[in-house]
Amino acid sequence: xxxxxxxxxxxxxxxxxxxxxxxxxxxxxxxxxxxxxxxxxxxxxxxxxxxxxxxxxxxxxxxxxxxxxxxxxxxxxxxxxxxxxxxxxxxxxxxxxxxxxxxxxxxxxxxxxxxxxxxxxxxxxxxxxxxxxxxxxxxxxxxxxxxxxxxxxxxxxxxxxxxxxxxxxxxxxxxxxxxxxxxxxxxxxxxxxxxxxxxxxxxxxxxxxxxxxxxxxxxxxxxxxxxxxxxxxxxxxxxxxxxxxxxxxxxxxxxxxxxxxxxxxxxxxxxxxxxxxxxxxxxxxxxxxxxxxxxxxxxxxxxxxxxxxxxxxxxxxxxxxxxxxxxxxxxxxxxxxxxxxxxx
Ligand SMILES: NC(=O)c1ccc[n+]([C@@H]2O[C@H](COP(=O)([O-])OP(=O)(O)OC[C@H]3O[C@@H](n4cnc5c(N)ncnc54)[C@H](OP(=O)(O)O)[C@@H]3O)[C@@H](O)[C@H]2O)c1
Numbered sequence: 001x002x003x004x005x006x007x008x009x010x011x012x013x014x015x016x017x018x019x020x021x022x023x024x025x026x027x028x029x030x031x032x033x034x035x036x037x038x039x040x041x042x043x044x045x046x047x048x049x050x051x052x053x054x055x056x057x058x059x060x061x062x063x064x065x066x067x068x069x070x071x072x073x074x075x076x077x078x079x080x081x082x083x084x085x086x087x088x089x090x091x092x093x094x095x096x097x098x099x100x101x102x103x104x105x106x107x108x109x110x111x112x113x114x115x116x117x118x119x120x121x122x123x124x125x126x127x128x129x130x131x132x133x134x135x136x137x138x139x140x141x142x143x144x145x146x147x148x149x150x151x152x153x154x155x156x157x158x159x160x161x162x163x164x165x166x167x168x169x170x171x172x173x174x175x176x177x178x179x180x181x182x183x184x185x186x187x188x189x190x191x192x193x194x195x196x197x198x199x200x201x202x203x204x205x206x207x208x209x210x211x212x213x214x215x216x217x218x219x220x221x222x223x224x225x226x227x228x229x230x231x232x233x234x235x236x237x238x239x240x241x242x243x244x245x246x247x248x249x250x251x252x253x254x255x256x257x258x259x260x261x262x263x264x265x266x267x268x269x270x271x272x273x274x275x276x277x278x279x280x281x282x283x284x285x286x287x288x289x290x291x292x293x294x295x296x297x298x299x300x301x302x303x304x305x306x307x308x309x310x311x312x313x314x315x316x317x318x319x320x321x322x323x324x325x326x327x328x329x330x331x332x333x334x335x336x337x338x339x340x341x342x343x344x
Contacts, residue, residue, distance in 0.1 A: 020082045031059075053068070101123075201230060
């Protein structure tokens with residue numbers, strides 16, 4: 001994939017063929033991605049790379065990858081790998097992503113794309129310079145409930161959205177060396193789980209103009225919990241909670257002028273969307289309809305994977321559903337949140 005493009009002109013990596021994926025970093029989420037690939041149309045798991053050859057071999061055997069590599073660079077150089085999924089801890093997303101893009105390999109990189117705005121910008125620049133597809137793996141956006149949510153917003157079913165409430169939290173046992181708490185691995189609630197409610201607020205209400213955040217820090221100095229109140233363009237508002245210290249129901253709500261949309265927990269992978277419409281009555285808003293949309297599904301990653309396949313088949317450099325501008329804005333908002341908390 002050679003000449004730089006402005007977003008639509010790169011040739012598909014495998015015209016007419018199934019995309020042969022290579023996974024970098026065979027940890028927890030890489031296994032979930034491998035399951036998603038099995039459920040998705042248009043691609044196969046072909047190769048896996050670990051810093052430890054034995055781990056690569058074990059993952060390849062478990063998930064049926066034909067090739068395994070003992071270094072990330074070897075997988076990126078493998079001519080049989082068409083696209084790369086980066087599943088390392090946040091602080092280690094940039095190096096393999098940039099290397100793969102420079103080699104002309106499309107990349108799906110786990111969230112958050114970069115650990116800060118500057119790193120994110122370098123990664124997006126590598127996509128722009130090489131004319132190669134890059135997407136931050138915010139898989140929620142491709143799930144049936146999120147597709148239904150976008151459709152309901154476009155149809156103005158609940159009128160004008162005015163406020164979003166979204167929370168995500170689980171009690172993680174504290175381990176200073178774990179990627180959730182280790183600053184060197186990009187630890188903290190905002191980057192790990194806050195990204196989900198934040199991207200939902202932006203999806204519904206658009207860019208954030210003002211951030212007010214408070215919360216608590218873990219002993220390592222990363223943010224353990226955060227409450228962020230955001231003002232969006234046009235004066236709408238959202239309230240986002242992310243916690244590594246509390247088990248929260250993980251629900252989300254969009255409040256509109258004529259009803260509300262509800263995502264059940266966990267809001268990063270909801271199985272359904274509840275749509276309630278209201279009308280004014282002397283006693284206040286009255287519910288006039290209550291519908292549940294979107295069928296339950298197995299897995300979940302397959303929707304994101306099929307979206308990437310469609311983007312590649314069309315020669316796109318970025319996803320229209322998770323575009324680079326949203327990734328860039330998310331990185332900026334997360335940096336503001338973390339700065340206000342004084343997080344490392
Ligand atoms: N989409 C989702 O729902 C979801 C859920 C969980 C996590 N994630 C994202 O996925 C990424 C990985 O999370 P995970 O929970 O899968 O992590 P994990 O289980 O700890 O695995 C990460 C892998 O990265 C590799 N790695 C490279 N450098 C490393 C280093 N310095 N320290 C530790 N591991 C290193 C390791 O593979 P080798 O040593 O074998 O090379 C390891 O297996 C994170 O960015 C996270 O935000 C997404």
